[in-house]
Amino acid sequence: MPFDVQDLTLRLGDTTVLNGINCRLPEGGITGIIGANGSGKTTLLRCLAGVLRPQSGRVYHAGSDIAQLAPKTRARRIALLPQTALAPAGLTVQQLVARGRTPWLRPFQPMTHGDHAAVARALTDVGMTDLAARPLDSLSGGQRQRAWIALVLAQDTGTVLLDEPLNFLDLPHQTELVHLLRRLASVRSVVMILHDLTIAARVCDHVLALKAGQLVASGPPAEVLAEAPLRAAFGIDFECLSLPGSGKPVVLPQGL
Template identity: 45%
Template sequence: MLSIENLSVAYSGKTVLRDLNVSIPEGKITALIGPNGCGKSTLLKAISGSLKIATGKVRLAGQDLTKLSHKNRARCLSILPQSPITPEGLSVRQLVSFGRNPYLSQWGGLSVEDLQKVQMALVETGLTDLADRPIDSLSGGQRQRAWIAMVLAQDTQYILLDEPTTYLDLTHQIELMEMMQKMNKNGKTLVVVLHDLNQACRYCDHLIVMKEGQLIAQDAPHKIFNSTLLKQVFALNAVIINDPVANKPMCIPL
């Protein structure tokens, strides 16, 4: 289990997260939801170590992640940031091979096993035919799949994705959510920041709801997703109905 204990993070003199306690259940898909600026991305950055933590701990299976070396931490969990930069001319296979970094020496040579993992990630994301194409020549949906493949090659139990669907059209959003379900079936624990609440309810087993750097609620969608919560967190008037296809709660704004 990944648990965040009494986590506080401040940057530019402003406290973004205050005494946050969250635990992420193993083997499930957890959605991190909340209004813009509520600290979702900050939480992911604090977990990945890109941000300095003021107080608190990030524990994975009892181990304090903040005390691990960079590479050892990257063997425990992988994170895909919101808008990674795509270098010009980099091929899909090269990008995916970067996912093996935590297992490589400083010189970066890939072993046979590393190459196998890269190939597996390409197969799992359906990118084998595009493997030698430059990423900047791909469509938005294919590009996002290439980034997911990189994260898969990292071969970690926990995978954290920051708004992976934001720049995709609806078809590719659904494709990505289904790919996440497949990854979950193969044993991965996923944490994903989402803005589409109905997608969060439909595809995720667990919701973590945040506002102003604090935890408001966390549980399965059918237990906590209701109009009072939406009013409180998003200042939104909505009715909640049952999604007839997925049998999950679904909101319709008023």
Template identity: 70%
Template sequence: MPFEIRDLSIHLGGTPVLHGVDFDLSSGGITGIIGANGSGKTTMLRAMAGLLPPETGSVLHQGQDIAAMAPRARARRIAMLPQSAAAPPGLTVRQLVARGRTPWMRPFLPMGPADRAAVDRALHAVGLEDLATRPVDSLSGGQRQRAWIALVLAQECDTILLDEPLNFLDLPHQTELVGLLRDLGKTRSVVMILHDLTIAARTCDQVLALREGRLVAIGPPDAVLAPVPLRETFGIGFECSALPDGKPVVLPAAL
């Protein structure tokens, strides 16, 4: 199990945000976290990354409590890409991706051959080798998001957490990135927050639904992305159907 979440409660500024959440995530594949704004999705992801201390309960990663791990050790296990990450002006794609090697490098020493090879592999995986010397702020939205994914890959963790990785991307770039994420899910455990439920249905191996900081459901997409659990999650009705080719479509019933 990459994650075992046990009776997890999180408070932010004294306000309860997560309430006794309890679930397991199996190894490998893609897990999507869904829920309305304010349901606790980002808080859940940050708790899984070890960035928020539990008020009660625990987060175990591969059987170990992440609260007891040193930040450097945790960063060798779990990589997290926050929403709307920004690079300093003028930073090149290669320089950005190289920052993913920080958990593995000795302080104040330059990158070694293994680090440079990891950066090269990450750039190749996202198809940005030809843009490695370009400033990140000169890239298109889709290219920029791929550069950040490459940083995460260069970190060489078995578990990757992504906060709304498709946010602000147009449809062609969303399609491109979804294909990349599917490839990542073949060799790693990927947990990501998604708003598009049809993409979640077509991309995820399992889906976790939250409402007001409480777990509503967790399971395969066809079980969670169904009318009853979706109404319990969002408070509105949904139509869940399939196209002639069998691909699922999930839409609010009012549309």
């Protein structure tokens, strides 16, 4: 399994953001993290990446305590795309995506043929080949999001962490990205924060639900994206329905 989280507690100042999190994430597939704003989703994702160090507890990735891994080793294992990513002004799409190869570059050596091939594959996967020479700051929000995802793909890790990757994408590009993530999840582990519970129900293989820094539910979507666990996570009632014919799930707050 990619992650084994043991009694994870993290405080920022006087605030306990994560409180005694224990969970195991399955190898491969897509794990979704859900919860209301301020529930600790992004903090947990950053702890999984080794960016934040907890006050107590441990995070193991593939059997290794990530706190003991060198930064380059972690970056070769785990790629993180934060919700708000920044790049220098004037950087082109291709230059941005090439930065994903940084953990694999030898000191003071240029990119190899394999590095360039990884960048080209990533651009193709997100449909950005034709925009490779465009400055990143000239693109729409959805195009920029796809460029950042290409950077993560170029990093070529076995585990990918994504903080709300569907933000800024219109419905066609959301659909394309979901299909891409499903393809990726056949060969690597994907962990992502989602707000759309219906999408989570349809694409995730495993779901974690947080509330106020505590894990309130963990397991297959059919178990976590149900009325009682969702009420515990969000404090409101939900209707969990199936579409006639297809049986595909739809999750809606009651009253909508």
